[in-house]
Amino acid sequence: MKIAKTLGQFIIEKQADFPYAKGELSRLLRDIGIAAKIVNREVNKAGLADILGENGTTNIQGEGQKKLDVYANEQFISALKHGGECCIVASEENDDYIHLDTDVSTDAKYIVAIDPLDGSSNIDVNVGIGTIFSIYRRKSTKGRAVLQDVLQRGVEQVAAGYVIYGSSTMLVYTTGKGVNGFTLDPSIGEFCLSHPEMKIPKDGVIYSINEGYYVHFPDGVKKYIKYCQVEDDKTKRPYTSRYIGSMVADIHRNLIKGGIFIYPITASAPKGKLRLVYECNPMAFIIEQAGGKASNGYERILDLEVTELHQRSAIFIGSENMVHKAEEMMAYFSPQVTKKTFEGLVAIQ
Numbered sequence: 343m344k345i346a347k348t349l350g351q352f353i354i355e356k357q358a359d360f361p362y363a364k365g366e367l368s369r370l371l372r373d374i375g376i377a378a379k380i381v382n383r384e385v386n387k388a389g390l391a392d393i394l395g396e397n398g399t400t401n402i403q404g405e406g407q408k409k410l411d412v413y414a415n416e417q418f419i420s421a422l423k424h425g426g427e428c429c430i431v432a433s434e435e436n437d438d439y440i441h442l443d444t445d446v447s448t449d450a451k452y453i454v455a456i457d458p459l460d461g462s463s464n465i466d467v468n469v470g471i472g473t474i475f476s477i478y479r480r481k482s483t484k485g486r487a488v489l490q491d492v493l494q495r496g497v498e499q500v501a502a503g504y505v506i507y508g509s510s511t512m513l514v515y516t517t518g519k520g521v522n523g524f525t526l527d528p529s530i531g532e533f534c535l536s537h538p539e540m541k542i543p544k545d546g547v548i549y550s551i552n553e554g555y556y557v558h559f560p561d562g563v564k565k566y567i568k569y570c571q572v573e574d575d576k577t578k579r580p581y582t583s584r585y586i587g588s589m590v591a592d593i594h595r596n597l598i599k600g601g602i603f604i605y606p607i608t609a610s611a612p613k614g615k616l617r618l619v620y621e622c623n624p625m626a627f628i629i630e631q632a633g634g635k636a637s638n639g640y641e642r643i644l645d646l647e648v649t650e651l652h653q654r655s656a657i658f659i660g661s662e663n664m665v666h667k668a669e670e671m672m673a674y675f676s677p678q679v680t681k682k683t684f685e686g687l688v689a690i691q
């Protein structure tokens with residue numbers, strides 16, 4: 343039987359890619375892997391344990407928190423705190439960023455932004471959910487890290503990854519040198535290298551968007567959806583529509599099979615719904631590293647200026663040629679419009 347390489351072994355091996363690094367990033371990734379296993383254990387028995395359902399609280403974005411949102415948040419923060427390599431964690435579930443003040447972590451080099459449980463609406467119905475993380479190097483050199491250390495553009499990320507709790511559990515990550523995927527082998531309790539050097543196909547036949555909001559989409563998105571549905575043998579259209587409603591699961595599928603995931607601005611979410619810091623930027627980093635493309639319809643996600651912790655953005659992400667085509671439609675049918683004119687456009691349709 344072939345022995346698979348574990349995440350821990352792989353991380354140590356890859357340490358050689360960063361000759362000046364002292365191993366902190368490797369340890370940080372290992373800590374995230376450990377927390378992912380703990381969360382996975384709880385996700386797997388969610389129907390049995392008293393972990394399903396609402397927590398009775400809301401996050402800063404006014405979204406109801408599920409018990410599992412809160413549990414996952416606590417586990418990741420606790421793992422990062424005990425690991426001592428992270429000085430600040432910014433989470434979807436906390437209004438503000440958190441200083442992990444311990445003897446070691448106050449001087450730690452890394453900032454972690456995290457969506458501890460992505461796809462919350464799917465928790466109670468046994469559908470794929472995930473965790474998304476993003477790692478930055480701290481910029482400030484004295485005292486405690488500050489907000490500006492967190493508000494870095496996506497292009498500054500040193501690593502990013504996601505965990506998908508699905509029919510199997512996988513951890514996929516990049517440190518800017520390609521993308522590798524690890525499947526959790528429950529018999530040994532280790533993530534094992536199963537998807538080395540992941541590449542997203544340049545073209546695909548899957549488009550993923552919540553078409554229920556069609557009337558609220560900008561014209562460029564409406565035209566792109568129609569383009570996906572028109573018959574054309576050469577480009578293998580009509581495409582297949584697949585939308586799970588968990589960003590991690592939708593993008594993971596498209597990474598493997600080829601496809602595009604879109605969450606545009608809508609009349610009710612004029613800045614988009616998904617969060618730039620802990621959803622769009624890490625997924626954009628991974629998809630770019632796999633050879634794909636990520637944009638807000640006009641500009642590269644990783645270049646966007648970050649001004650707020652819970653900033654939202656539209657996202658068009660996936661196979662390069664598909665994202666390019668969607669951008670063309672946006673440029674032609676929805677040339678960059680202000681919120682005001684966009685709402686005007688929706689109103690007269």
Ligand SMILES: O=P(O)(O)OC[C@H]1O[C@](O)(COP(=O)(O)O)[C@@H](O)[C@@H]1O
Pocket residue numbers: 405434457459460461462463552587588589590605615
């Ligand atoms: O229900 P909608 O509007 O289609 O939104 C679905 C999107 O919202 C999210 O669930 C938001 O993530 P959270 O569950 O972390 O809040 C994405 O995973 C998903 O792509």
Ligand SMILES: [Mg+2]
Pocket residue numbers: 457459460461589621
């Ligand atoms: Mg999310």
Ligand SMILES: [Mg+2]
Pocket residue numbers: 411434457458459460461462
């Ligand atoms: Mg979440």
